[in-house]
Amino acid sequence: MRIEDIRNKQIAIASFSLASILSLISFFTLNSTLIILSFFFLLICVLSFNYGYVFFSLLSNFLGFEQKLTHYKLSKERNCIITEEPKRATFIIELSLKKESPNEIKKLLEVIDFPFKLELVLSKENADKLIEDLKLKRAMLELKLQKEKDKEIISRKIAEIDEEINKISSANPLNAFFFAFVSAEGNSENEAIATAYERAKSFCNAAQAILGASTRIIYDEEINRAIDVAIFPSGLDEYKNL
Numbered sequence: 001m002r003i004e005d006i007r008n009k010q011i012a013i014a015s016f017s018l019a020s021i022l023s024l025i026s027f028f029t030l031n032s033t034l035i036i037l038s039f040f041f042l043l044i045c046v047l048s049f050n051y052g053y054v055f056f057s058l059l060s061n062f063l064g065f066e067q068k069l070t071h072y073k074l075s076k077e078r079n080c081i082i083t084e085e086p087k088r089a090t091f092i093i094e095l096s097l098k099k100e101s102p103n104e105i106k107k108l109l110e111v112i113d114f115p116f117k118l119e120l121v122l123s124k125e126n127a128d129k130l131i132e133d134l135k136l137k138r139a140m141l142e143l144k145l146q147k148e149k150d151k152e153i154i155s156r157k158i159a160e161i162d163e164e165i166n167k168i169s170s171a172n173p174l175n176a177f178f179f180a181f182v183s184a185e186g187n188s189e190n191e192a193i194a195t196a197y198e199r200a201k202s203f204c205n206a207a208q209a210i211l212g213a214s215t216r217i218i219y220d221e222e223i224n225r226a227i228d229v230a231i232f233p234s235g236l237d238e239y240k241n242l
């Protein structure tokens with residue numbers, strides 16, 4: 001059993017126990033606070049048994065933007081969590097952004113206190129838009145650099161923007177795989193995936209590369225098996241048994 005499954009079940013059992021005790025006490029005391037608390041712990045119990053899927057759906061509605069839980073559902077269906085650190089579940093959420101800018105969404109997610117690691121995967125369109133915005137800001141700073149006396153501060157800001165552009169265009173797993181896949185489009189799909197993985201892993205770890213691959217092709221089991229072999233030559237047993 002995976003470590004996160006054990007944790008979820010422990011949380012669910014503890015929450016159900018607390019909800020039961022509080023319900024029993026509130027039945028005799030008719031205390032409204034205890035009734036609310038019992039419902040709260042019961043909700044946690046339900047969310048834990050659903051492996052967080054319901055929780056993410058509620059979060060999506062609350063924050064007002066659309067979520068695609070492709071990576072999460074894929075890892076659940078295949079009974080494995082693909083992560084940089086196998087014993088710590090990593091949930092990847094791809095956000096389909098509407099009015100909110102990628103930066104604002106990222107800031108919003110960073111302040112939410114999750115009990116597990118959360119990674120933000122931008123779609124190619126949103127990543128490109130963010131890069132364009134950064135390049136525009138960089139161009140404005142370059143113009144300012146020609147006029148201002150204090151060039152050191154502006155030069156530092158330009159360097160920071162360059163670093164951010166590089167991080168978005170290369171370190172983002174979805175973009176990494178996308179560009180690698182496009183460059184390998186002359187081959188068959190299975191060969192393209194293998195080639196793309198080899199290229200993508202040079203600037204992002206294996207876990208991110210596989211997530212990029214699974215985003216592009218979801219339900220083709222043959223290709224998913226090819227990806228498994230490419231990423232985990234020794235098989236997925238160690239991940240299934242966590």
